[in-house]
Amino acid sequence: MAGQKTKIFDYTAYSLPTEGSAGFTGSWRSKRPVIVDAKCTKCNLCWLYCPEGTIIRVKGKIPIIDLTYCKGCGVCANECPSKAINMEDESKWLSK
Amino acid sequence: MVTINELTDDEFLLKGNSSCAGCGATMAIRWVLKILGKNTVLVMPAGCVSVFQGMFPASAFGVPVIDSSFGAQSSISAGLAAAYKVKGKKINIVTLAGDGGTGDIGLHAVSAAAERGDDVLYICYDNEAYMNTGVQRSSLTPYGAKTGTNPEGKMEWKKNLPLIMAAHNITYVATASVGFPFDLMRKVKKAASLSGFRYIHILTPCPPGWGTAENLAAELGRLAVRCGIFPLFEVEKGKLTLHKVSSRLPVSKYFEVQRRFEGLTEEQLKYIQSRVDEELAYLEQLEKITSKVSKAE
Amino acid sequence: MAEQIEVLTGNAAAAYAVKLAKAQVIAAYPITPQTTLVERIADFITKGELKAEYIKVESEHSALAACIGASLGGARAFTATSAQGLLLMQEMLFWAAYGRTPMVMAVVTRAIAPPWNMWSEHTDALSQRDSGWIQIFCHNNQEVLDTVIQAYKISEDKRVMLPVMVCFDGFEISHTSENVKVPEQRDVDDFLPSYDNDLIDPEKPKLLWNGVYPDDAFKFKMLFSEAAQKSKDVIDEVHKEFDLRFGRRYSAIEVYGNPDSEIILIAMGSVASSAKAAVDVLNKEGLPIGLIRIRLFRPFPTNELQKAVERAEAIVVLDRSLSFTRGILSTEVAAALYNAKRRPTLFEYITGLGGAVVSHRSIVEAVKHLLPKIREQPKGVLWMKAGG
Numbered sequence: 001m002a003g004q005k006t007k008i009f010d011y012t013a014y015s016l017p018t019e020g021s022a023g024f025t026g027s028w029r030s031k032r033p034v035i036v037d038a039k040c041t042k043c044n045l046c047w048l049y050c051p052e053g054t055i056i057r058v059k060g061k062i063p064i065i066d067l068t069y070c071k072g073c074g075v076c077a078n079e080c081p082s083k084a085i086n087m088e089d090e091s092k093w094l095s096k
Numbered sequence: 097m098v099t100i101n102e103l104t105d106d107e108f109l110l111k112g113n114s115s116c117a118g119c120g121a122t123m124a125i126r127w128v129l130k131i132l133g134k135n136t137v138l139v140m141p142a143g144c145v146s147v148f149q150g151m152f153p154a155s156a157f158g159v160p161v162i163d164s165s166f167g168a169q170s171s172i173s174a175g176l177a178a179a180y181k182v183k184g185k186k187i188n189i190v191t192l193a194g195d196g197g198t199g200d201i202g203l204h205a206v207s208a209a210a211e212r213g214d215d216v217l218y219i220c221y222d223n224e225a226y227m228n229t230g231v232q233r234s235s236l237t238p239y240g241a242k243t244g245t246n247p248e249g250k251m252e253w254k255k256n257l258p259l260i261m262a263a264h265n266i267t268y269v270a271t272a273s274v275g276f277p278f279d280l281m282r283k284v285k286k287a288a289s290l291s292g293f294r295y296i297h298i299l300t301p302c303p304p305g306w307g308t309a310e311n312l313a314a315e316l317g318r319l320a321v322r323c324g325i326f327p328l329f330e331v332e333k334g335k336l337t338l339h340k341v342s343s344r345l346p347v348s349k350y351f352e353v354q355r356r357f358e359g360l361t362e363e364q365l366k367y368i369q370s371r372v373d374e375e376l377a378y379l380e381q382l383e384k385i386t387s388k389v390s391k392a393e
Numbered sequence: 394m395a396e397q398i399e400v401l402t403g404n405a406a407a408a409y410a411v412k413l414a415k416a417q418v419i420a421a422y423p424i425t426p427q428t429t430l431v432e433r434i435a436d437f438i439t440k441g442e443l444k445a446e447y448i449k450v451e452s453e454h455s456a457l458a459a460c461i462g463a464s465l466g467g468a469r470a471f472t473a474t475s476a477q478g479l480l481l482m483q484e485m486l487f488w489a490a491y492g493r494t495p496m497v498m499a500v501v502t503r504a505i506a507p508p509w510n511m512w513s514e515h516t517d518a519l520s521q522r523d524s525g526w527i528q529i530f531c532h533n534n535q536e537v538l539d540t541v542i543q544a545y546k547i548s549e550d551k552r553v554m555l556p557v558m559v560c561f562d563g564f565e566i567s568h569t570s571e572n573v574k575v576p577e578q579r580d581v582d583d584f585l586p587s588y589d590n591d592l593i594d595p596e597k598p599k600l601l602w603n604g605v606y607p608d609d610a611f612k613f614k615m616l617f618s619e620a621a622q623k624s625k626d627v628i629d630e631v632h633k634e635f636d637l638r639f640g641r642r643y644s645a646i647e648v649y650g651n652p653d654s655e656i657i658l659i660a661m662g663s664v665a666s667s668a669k670a671a672v673d674v675l676n677k678e679g680l681p682i683g684l685i686r687i688r689l690f691r692p693f694p695t696n697e698l699q700k701a702v703e704r705a706e707a708i709v710v711l712d713r714s715l716s717f718t719r720g721i722l723s724t725e726v727a728a729a730l731y732n733a734k735r736r737p738t739l740f741e742y743i744t745g746l747g748g749a750v751v752s753h754r755s756i757v758e759a760v761k762h763l764l765p766k767i768r769e770q771p772k773g774v775l776w777m778k779a780g781g
Contacts, residue, residue: 179466
């Protein structure tokens, strides 16, 4: 499971910043966002809108989607002004 | 103004948390924290956020957080602000609560904090019901919406919390929507530059609670504004500025994609449309009247 | 070490102690009989005698919530309340205790309504005995001042980190003037180190108090209870150090009169003051009666109590609280003595509810009424005649 495992039992209960606090949430996904390179204008709006911050923007390059955590909500595809993101069935990718 | 290039790549709401796919609140909070940066402490009561913040020993937040009992968030923030004042510490205090935590169980304390002018930025993420407990009605659930505690649809109008806050004559009040991220971030930036009690009310659509597709949070945020259902405005030093919608859409456009509004009758739609029109006219009047107001600083 | 003698009410004594302790954030909501206490603090702040922020909250629930925020922000926090106010705080009482946020609250005890009644009774404070707060009951104004100062030292001790309630009777103590020795500021400064809290640090972000799964929750509760247990040692240490510095000795229980008496009265707060006078009268008449005043209610001084009543035939609890059919102090005393090697017979008197006067005369009369029956089995809870 993702996330830090060291439990600190200090005098009061607190937790520390952890990626994957709910595990590898990419496993929730039924649809996978796939960027069509030719259509992408590198505007990074997908990076902005992704509720999870699972899209990584790279200056002058096509953004990268972190499939370990992407829940497949499809907000990125819906907001992409050039319709450069397709939501594809995850099952299709699993069988590949 | 805020542009995409000036935004930090640092994330303060970490990926892989347990928020529902396509959560509007997650979107808004991620943006808010990008603007405020790491020198921020969140005070949060029970709500969706207290669920997707993670379970011990993991935190989904990259900034310090104090979990508050439901409704006590404003008062814990008040104590923190007083301590920072005495100690000379400079840390942004952000009280982050949902519509139920703000408009129902926490209203007395929010009102008191506003009246005292505590040096706090209050962010209300409004998903229009008690969502983390499985969708029950709050006073901010809109007319006609079905929830677990009013399966027939709510028969009362939504409480106008932003105007209630504006009536406290606080430093800054704004409404924002996840449909307009740059407007939202501009308002957060502005609020952060001011001191005293600042209140931003953000409409954060909830796909499972509203019965919509997971990819629609931002789109619903836009529709709510374009139909006039959730007007965007700012109130600064008593002056109200309304964000005008050039070609307003009929309210039905907003309802037809949400299962919570299923079964609204023609008559109800007419009623909603006329009330939305009236409320917009009221805001326009307020804008006119308050343009002459000059509040002593 | 020079001390100034001032004529102060209990509330004023508490306010002086708050000033001497240099509390930095005060958050309080007015309720009789607490009001003159917080007004006096507001006065100190306005005159610049105390550098603190006073948050004028809209309820007691918020008063305590604000103290939690202040304590986490590294400020020494103080609040005060009574009766309904304390009950409204209940949710935050647990939040402060389980969250381990040090602070001090004066509880000016008052009866719980309905019917409305503003006079003293201990049911308000005692009804919160399970909230995780250390609870100390004072029986005179000097003790109020001294205890508020001690309470900060106990509360902020790293081994403890628990909030402390300093309880004293409404009107009988809060509004009654007595000579009080007010220590010098520098002596209090030497006794009480400054307070800070480093939990909230943007450089090392921590999320306080998010969800915990059952096994971990169990462990945190255990850690809490260990600290609560440990607080007894710290309280004893603080009592000793206070005695060394200021020459006033306090202990978890105070034994008055002949400790070897056959009959021992047990009381708290101003009831204990009347009981002391009653013991004097009874002793003068040649009747062997002693008194144990319970000062520390949480953690309950079980060992001390067991030892103190070892040779007694009977104990008589004068209880200013009510839990359905019995007094709360009585049940606590009974529980503490259950595993004692030798248990005296327990007689339970309910007295002074709703501010009903508990005079030394009524105690003398009640004890004399019991004397012929102390070798018999008690027949249920007794209600002491009200009035002086």
